[in-house]
Amino acid sequence: MIKVATFGEFGYEPLFAEYEAQHPNIHLEAQVSDFEAHHKGLATALAGGHGAADVVAVEEQYMPQFMQSKDKFVNLADFGAQDLKSQWSDWKWAQGVSKDGSFVLGLGTDMGGLATCYRRDLFARAGLPTDRAEVARLWPTWEDYARVADRFSAAVPDVKFADSAGSIYTAILNQSEENFFAKADDSFIADHNPNLRRAFDIAGGIAAKGQTARVTTYTQAWNVAVKQGTFATMNCPAWMLEQIRSAGGDANAGKWDVTTVPGNSGSQGGSFLTVPKQGAHPREAYDVAKWLTAPEQQKRIFLQSGSLPSAPAAYKDPAVIGKTDPYFSNAPVGQIYATSADTLRPNYRGTKDSVVRPKFGQALGRVEEGKQTVDQAWAEAVQQARDALK
Incomplete structure (x- = not known):
């Protein structure tokens, strides 16, 4: 089981069944809480050494704070995250990595x-x-x-x-x-x-x-x-x-x-998916985060629930650009x-x-x-x- 913790609605749950079908050995479970409780809960879990989900969303304003505790997170570069750098705008990628670029704390989701x-x-x-x-x-x-x-x-x-x-x-x-x-x-x-x-x-x-x-x-x-x-x-x-x-x-x-x-x-806003070290299945958690933040999934989420992709390949897609809203x-x-x-x-x-x-x-x-x-x-x-x- 891989637990995915977010604040508010990220539009992920409709995608979980598809991922599970592609990966029969994986079961995804959503944990959703409000903004403040979510980030305070993550800080508490990191300090206590237990209680964090396998994949945890972090809003951009909290990234510098949690980067100071990067020893409690998996360096996603160890799983090849650096190869994905071109997927995001340079500024979005930079928000999720250390100043020297060696530690990848999170993969970008949306932007506001x-x-x-x-x-x-x-x-x-x-x-x-x-x-x-x-x-x-x-x-x-x-x-x-x-x-x-x-x-x-x-x-x-x-x-x-x-x-x-x-x-x-x-x-x-x-x-x-x-x-x-x-x-x-x-x-x-x-x-x-x-x-x-x-x-x-x-x-x-x-x-x-x-x-x-x-x-x-x-x-x-x-x-x-x-x-x-x-x-x-x-x-x-x-x-x-x-x-x-x-x-x-x-x-x-x-x-x-x-x-x-x-x-x-x-x-205004924009988040990242991180992988705390205390999880039992860090590689599998990374694979989930990688899939959820891929341009194709970012595009689908925007068309379904309106979260603006941070991947240029997604937000420049004709289907995204052509979307209107009758409401x-x-x-x-x-x-x-x-x-x-x-x-x-x-x-x-x-x-x-x-x-x-x-x-x-x-x-x-x-x-x-x-x-x-x-x-x-x-x-x-x-x-x-x-x-x-x-």
Whole structure:
């Protein structure tokens, strides 16, 4: 038995029966938990020496952290993973290996190419364009996006413009090469990184005007807000379309559309499959991870559940590029996300990213709640981040 542990829905289970048919001596078992519990559980299992699944998904922001514990993982290079390098874009491959390239911690699954989802009906109420190309022209920059928020809120005061300040902030950050830590030496730069402050100011400014619904993805409040049409825009990586469809239900089919994100690039999410050493069948586990991340399987997963492939051979496939989505007003989602994939430039995630990143998200929450000004929230977040790193 090979246990495959993921967070959320990776689209793997429909493929398990096929793999088992091709490998009669292998039985695959899925373990699915939520994002935070999954990664905390892996850290606990590694520290305790038992409890990890045979194949474990790790989200990109956690890769630098777990690379520090690479002695507890199988070096996939020992099984020939280096021969697969050309399967991925150079930046995606680099996220899964050590700096010198000798240790392969994980094989890339999806990537979170960004787009913006918007409610056509609510834009029409606000007197704004509804055609996706015209909407894209409204916000070539995030500053323009904030100005559209003002126009929308003035025309439709009973609906919020965006889901949350955190969503806006994260999308802007993901267009910068560096966030909280320097790529060169992993030093803390959040207190003087202009890209970080710009993202915080834009998102915080929208929040301070009461233009966000103050709901976080994956929460029940977010599901309800999507269903009720409480907000008009959200930044949506490819994997989020299924979340919107599930939350919105049939009643909201055709009300949403998809267009390019301000800044025209960025990635939100993307994972890797790793093989902890404590598993009893590391070679078989590697073979499973290799098969699940192969371009053909990445392509099939996108067509079935919408996770954007990280393998160029998959996301450039005509079937992927040609995919449209009737729920989202027949938006050419394959073309939109494939185009975003070609412009992606990853940002550096420091080894302590997961320690400091939440401090700034919580600070924006205080702005949304009216408890602090943007400047006050920023100052407190920087100080909390410094304290957390001590």
